[in-house]
Amino acid sequence: xxxxxxxxxxxxxxxxxxxxxxxxxxxxxxxxxxxxxxxxxxxxxxxxxxxxxxxxxxxxxxxxxxxxxxxxxxxxxxxxxxxxxxxxxxxxxxxxxxxxxxxxxxxxxxxxxxxxxxxxx
Amino acid sequence: xxxxxxxxxxxxxxxxxxxxxxxxxxxxxxxxxxxxxxxxxxxxxxxxxxxxxxxxxxxxxxxxxxxxxxxxxxxxxxxxxxxxxxxxxxxxxxxxxxxxxxxxxxxxxxxxxxxxxxxxxxxxxxxxxxxxxxxxxxxxxxxxxxxxxxxxxxxxxxxxxxxxxxxxxxxxxxxxxxxxxxxxxxxxxxxxxxxxxxxxxxxxxxxxxxxxxxxxxxxxxxxxxxxxxxxxxxxxxxxx
Numbered sequence: 425x426x427x428x429x430x431x432x433x434x435x436x437x438x439x440x441x442x443x444x445x446x447x448x449x450x451x452x453x454x455x456x457x458x459x460x461x462x463x464x465x466x467x468x469x470x471x472x473x474x475x476x477x478x479x480x481x482x483x484x485x486x487x488x489x490x491x492x493x494x495x496x497x498x499x500x501x502x503x504x505x506x507x508x509x510x511x512x513x514x515x516x517x518x519x520x521x522x523x524x525x526x527x528x529x530x531x532x533x534x535x536x537x538x539x540x541x542x543x544x545x
Numbered sequence: 546x547x548x549x550x551x552x553x554x555x556x557x558x559x560x561x562x563x564x565x566x567x568x569x570x571x572x573x574x575x576x577x578x579x580x581x582x583x584x585x586x587x588x589x590x591x592x593x594x595x596x597x598x599x600x601x602x603x604x605x606x607x608x609x610x611x612x613x614x615x616x617x618x619x620x621x622x623x624x625x626x627x628x629x630x631x632x633x634x635x636x637x638x639x640x641x642x643x644x645x646x647x648x649x650x651x652x653x654x655x656x657x658x659x660x661x662x663x664x665x666x667x668x669x670x671x672x673x674x675x676x677x678x679x680x681x682x683x684x685x686x687x688x689x690x691x692x693x694x695x696x697x698x699x700x701x702x703x704x705x706x707x708x709x710x711x712x713x714x715x716x717x718x719x720x721x722x723x724x725x726x727x728x729x730x731x732x733x734x735x736x737x738x739x740x741x742x743x744x745x746x747x748x749x750x751x752x753x754x755x756x757x758x759x760x761x762x763x764x765x766x767x768x769x770x771x772x773x774x775x776x777x778x779x780x781x782x783x784x785x
Contacts, residue, residue: 478718480707487710508704516711
């Protein structure tokens, strides 16, 4: 291989390599969904959704319990915060399912997600 | 069959009580010391040569360095550079904890929720302090989306607050659940190998496959833990 093959030849090679990779991914895509990788990713997603729901309800309940203990309003705030925790869990699951990032604020996340889609390639 | 959760038992190796507080040196603490020692030895010894063209060990150390360096650059940007030592230590500690746990007869300290929670809480408190230092009280704006009607604040603010406070818990639980589930599965399958006699070849083959999968999960969970810390840090620094 010679060194002066840089310039346009190199670009051409990169383009062809990319095209070949995409073709390969499309052709083997069906095989990949049947075993290994896809199942593993599905398990990760499932884990994540389960953990988000459970953890948010527990944290909500904990906050409610502490506020009750502090303000002496047993058990009302705990009841309210269980439901708020569940709502937070569902909001986070919606975020996971929509593929938004993990930053705070669903409103901002959804706006960023939309602008990414319009600006992106 | 051996008890599948017996492997998570913490045993004091050097019993020690100071002022009524149990500070015994346990098998968990031993593995943490071993992992810190291994990480330090690996990184210092491998780059000792400082070769311009890296050898095998040096390129391994450089792969880790570049991996975390790129992760911070992509997720936090150039302002995240000064947090590199912390993020890198965190990644190596979790990674070596996960990997050392797969060595037979050792102990997985990342399968204890309090260890993960300690790490995650450090990140969480640090990120919150950085957020307030950089943005002051403006940081609280994050809990209320722009343009939402003010009447929805009593519902939206607690919801966002809960999902913010649940971050360290979900980080800790995710790592703990993945590690614990994997190790219990390995133990149960190992029990089948003994119990089934000649037919034990089948679970034994399955055991080999699961061990490979567990190595993958050990790497993946260390990666997930670190990248989520990067994302939280980015949130605090840039605050969209």
